[in-house]
Amino acid sequence: xxxxxxxxxxxxxxxxxxxxxxxxxxxxxxxxxxxxxxxxxxxxxxxxxxxxxxxxxxxxxxxxxxxxxxxxxxxxxxxxxxxxxxxxxxxxxxxxxxxxxxxxxxxxxxxxxxxxxxxxxxxxxxxxxxxxxxxxxxxxxxxxxxxxxxxxxxxxxxxxxxxxxxxxxxxxxxxxxxxxxxxxxxxxxxxxxxxxxxxxxxxxxxxxxxxxxxxxxxxxxxxxxx
Amino acid sequence: xxxxxxxxxxxxxxxxxxxxxxxxxxxxxxxxxxxxxxxxxxxxxxxxxxxxxxxxxxxxxxxxxxxxxxxxxxxxxxxxxxxxxxxxxxxxxxxxxxxxxxxxxxxxxxxxxxxxxxxxxxxxxxxxxxxxxxxxxxxxxxxxxxxxxxxxxxxxxxxxxxxxxxxxxxxxxxxxxxxxxxxxxxxxxxxxxxxxxxxxxxxxxxxxxxxxxxxxxxxxxxxxxxxxxxxxxxxxxxxxxxxxxxxxxxxxxxxxxxxxxx
Amino acid sequence: xxxxxxxxxxxxxxxxxxxxxxxxxxxxxxxxxxxxxxxxxxxxxxxxxxxxxxxxxxxxxxxxxxxxxxxxxxxxxxxxxxxxxxxxxxxxxxxxxxxxxxxxxxxxxxxxxxxxxxxxxxxxxxxxxxxxxxxxxxxxxxxxxxxxxxxxxxxxxxxxxxxxxxxxxxxxxxxxxxxxxxxxxxxxxxxxxxxxxxxxxxxxxxxxxxxxxxxxxxxx
Numbered sequence: 001x002x003x004x005x006x007x008x009x010x011x012x013x014x015x016x017x018x019x020x021x022x023x024x025x026x027x028x029x030x031x032x033x034x035x036x037x038x039x040x041x042x043x044x045x046x047x048x049x050x051x052x053x054x055x056x057x058x059x060x061x062x063x064x065x066x067x068x069x070x071x072x073x074x075x076x077x078x079x080x081x082x083x084x085x086x087x088x089x090x091x092x093x094x095x096x097x098x099x100x101x102x103x104x105x106x107x108x109x110x111x112x113x114x115x116x117x118x119x120x121x122x123x124x125x126x127x128x129x130x131x132x133x134x135x136x137x138x139x140x141x142x143x144x145x146x147x148x149x150x151x152x153x154x155x156x157x158x159x160x161x162x163x164x165x166x167x168x169x170x171x172x173x174x175x176x177x178x179x180x181x182x183x184x185x186x187x188x189x190x191x192x193x194x195x196x197x198x199x200x201x202x203x204x205x206x207x208x209x210x211x212x213x214x215x216x217x218x219x220x221x222x223x224x225x226x
Numbered sequence: 227x228x229x230x231x232x233x234x235x236x237x238x239x240x241x242x243x244x245x246x247x248x249x250x251x252x253x254x255x256x257x258x259x260x261x262x263x264x265x266x267x268x269x270x271x272x273x274x275x276x277x278x279x280x281x282x283x284x285x286x287x288x289x290x291x292x293x294x295x296x297x298x299x300x301x302x303x304x305x306x307x308x309x310x311x312x313x314x315x316x317x318x319x320x321x322x323x324x325x326x327x328x329x330x331x332x333x334x335x336x337x338x339x340x341x342x343x344x345x346x347x348x349x350x351x352x353x354x355x356x357x358x359x360x361x362x363x364x365x366x367x368x369x370x371x372x373x374x375x376x377x378x379x380x381x382x383x384x385x386x387x388x389x390x391x392x393x394x395x396x397x398x399x400x401x402x403x404x405x406x407x408x409x410x411x412x413x414x415x416x417x418x419x420x421x422x423x424x425x426x427x428x429x430x431x432x433x434x435x436x437x438x439x440x441x442x443x444x445x446x447x448x449x450x451x452x453x454x455x456x457x458x459x460x461x462x463x464x465x466x467x468x469x470x471x472x473x474x475x476x477x478x479x480x481x482x483x484x485x486x487x488x
Numbered sequence: 489x490x491x492x493x494x495x496x497x498x499x500x501x502x503x504x505x506x507x508x509x510x511x512x513x514x515x516x517x518x519x520x521x522x523x524x525x526x527x528x529x530x531x532x533x534x535x536x537x538x539x540x541x542x543x544x545x546x547x548x549x550x551x552x553x554x555x556x557x558x559x560x561x562x563x564x565x566x567x568x569x570x571x572x573x574x575x576x577x578x579x580x581x582x583x584x585x586x587x588x589x590x591x592x593x594x595x596x597x598x599x600x601x602x603x604x605x606x607x608x609x610x611x612x613x614x615x616x617x618x619x620x621x622x623x624x625x626x627x628x629x630x631x632x633x634x635x636x637x638x639x640x641x642x643x644x645x646x647x648x649x650x651x652x653x654x655x656x657x658x659x660x661x662x663x664x665x666x667x668x669x670x671x672x673x674x675x676x677x678x679x680x681x682x683x684x685x686x687x688x689x690x691x692x693x694x695x696x697x698x699x700x701x702x703x704x705x706x707x708x
Contacts, residue, residue, distance in 0.1 A: 072661075081675075325613075329609065346616070
């Protein structure tokens with residue numbers, strides 16, 4: 001079986017561009033997703049019924065509707081309402097919203113695992129909500145949420161491949177591109193598979209090292225949501 | 227020090243040329259660097275009813291678990307029914323079908339009914355037909371006095387009932403020797419008697435038994451040999467009357483003083 | 489723009505077929521996933537180092553690459569490589585099945601660690617051979633304890649099926665694409681598709697939660 005390495009080598013610039021785009025998308029969407037997650041989480045645990053149910057609906061919709069449908073809705077359906085977003089913007093919006101819902105659930109789980117006594121002590125000391133959430137609860141939270149949070153982040157990196165379907169020039173799109181020119185599906189798809197594998201392994205290693213510094217449990221053992 | 231008596235002085239038994247079922251010679255065992263069994267020499271003959279007692283950590287459970295290879299010994303010989311225990315899986319499986327064991331935590335299979343628990347091994351290992359296995363199981367369930375529970379699940383039974391099912395399950399393999407690892411230690415006090423009675427019936431019918439237990443009343447009544455273990459060694463091995471009235475070693479005396487206070 | 493749901497309703501047929509097809513494909517892929525996951529679990533627990541390493545590499549690959557890429561590899565790359573031509577239906581189910589298998593293996597691994605060691609001891613003490621211990625004593629308990637998680641995994645599988653639209657399988661997403669290309673009404677069509685997916689996944693996860701509540705009642 002001959003592997004046409006040359007096809008890959010000659011088009012390596014397309015691959016690398018795709019790779020950088022994938023990394024760029026991830027680098028933008030993950031932080032935004034975390035922020036959305038924090039916001040939704042606070043809404044989810046608030047005493048205001050409207051905020052709470054909005055958050056619950058948001059989370060349930062994202063969790064039960066496939067990401068691809070979401071992407072298609074933003075890309076193909078929104079223009080009818082006058083909002084025409086480019087592929088990349090659509091992707092960033094959708095991925096961030098997707099991650100946001102899952103991050104919100106993780107943060108909520110994290111807050112619930114902080115012992116109740118911490119909240120009571122803060123209230124008893126007369127500390128303000130915004131103050132004690134930031135300075136007392138959050139640091140304890142971090143240890144609980146880091147492992148599952150890393151898994152969500154990794155999922156978001158992988159889900160960026162869906163953006164190839166709305167012509168965003170990330171890594172999977174690059175493979176389609178090269179394949180269209182050179183008709184080498186085995187080589188191109190194997191190449192991007194290896195690149196994705198590389199990204200995820202490096203990411204997990206980095207995350208594991210950070211996790212150890214925080215003193216948390218093994219990342220591999222936490223529940224994986226894809 | 228250990229002794230392997232060739233004669234029994236109690237009126238209950240007579241000198242017999244009974245078959246040797248378990249023979250342990252110069253056995254030593256370590257957990258890592260820590261030696262848990264030292265220089266064990268033990269002969270168990272057919273029909274022997276041996277109670278092993280001693281403080282926790284003395285190695286009593288480890289000793290009987292070496293007999294059916296739930297634990298491995300590093301030095302010495304363990305020979306069960308003429309077959310030597312080594313790494314050979316065929317030997318181990320053969321031995322395990324001749325040695326029955328009851329655990330402190332019963333370890334019944336929760337997803338199977340009482341009947342299913344009992345017939346699983348005879349059907350899988352002895353290749354019995356389901357009807358024969360069920361008849362056999364009913365026979366032993368009657369012996370342990372709970373035939374009516376045959377279709378219930380372990381979670382629906384009391385602790386005492388579960389342990390009796392565990393005994394019946396082990397008996398269904400018709401073993402040559404039964405090992406009991408603290409069978410009543412996890413039971414509420416009111417259920418201990420029913421299990422001990424069952425074990426007593428078994429003894430009376432001639433089953434060879436090795437029993438690790440703290441129930442000294444049982445030892446006095448049923449055993450024909452009582453062994454005291456301490457720190458991994460067999461300290462004393464004699465008939466119940468001599469053991470309780472006239473222990474030979476100081477360590478035995480100390481232990482008895484502590485235990486018989488209750 | 490005004491929504492013209494009335495126009496779409498008569499054309500609902502293909503969408504409903506798509507939904508049924510999605511569930512059908514999902515069930516088959518889940519079946520493959522459970523089989524693969526069980527196989528991986530057994531392989532992870534043998535004494536053969538090479539099988540254990542294989543499962544690690546397999547899991548790492550599946551969990552480290554996007555499902556879309558795995559589907560594309562199965563459909564486009566495996567055929568030239570192995571020589572057999574597999575249709576999109578088989579390729580899709582195999583791809584999702586093998587993907588799900590890695591995650592099922594993780595779920596089963598968790599369940600396995602919760603089986604009390606006493607179960608192993610009692611089974612060994614009875615003289616049961618290894619394969620009987622696995623299939624008659626241990627695995628039934630593992631599966632019993634992880635049913636809600638497996639149901640959740642089924643939801644995940646359903647959410648991956650839209651990717652099969654890229655390899656021409658006419659499941660719900662492809663059916664909706666075809667419909668809005670024909671009617672130029674992506675808003676209505678996609679909304680309906682989203683509602684259908686939501687209905688499917690939400691009911692499944694509610695069922696899973698019901699099972700979880702039941703399993704807590706009959707604590708084994």
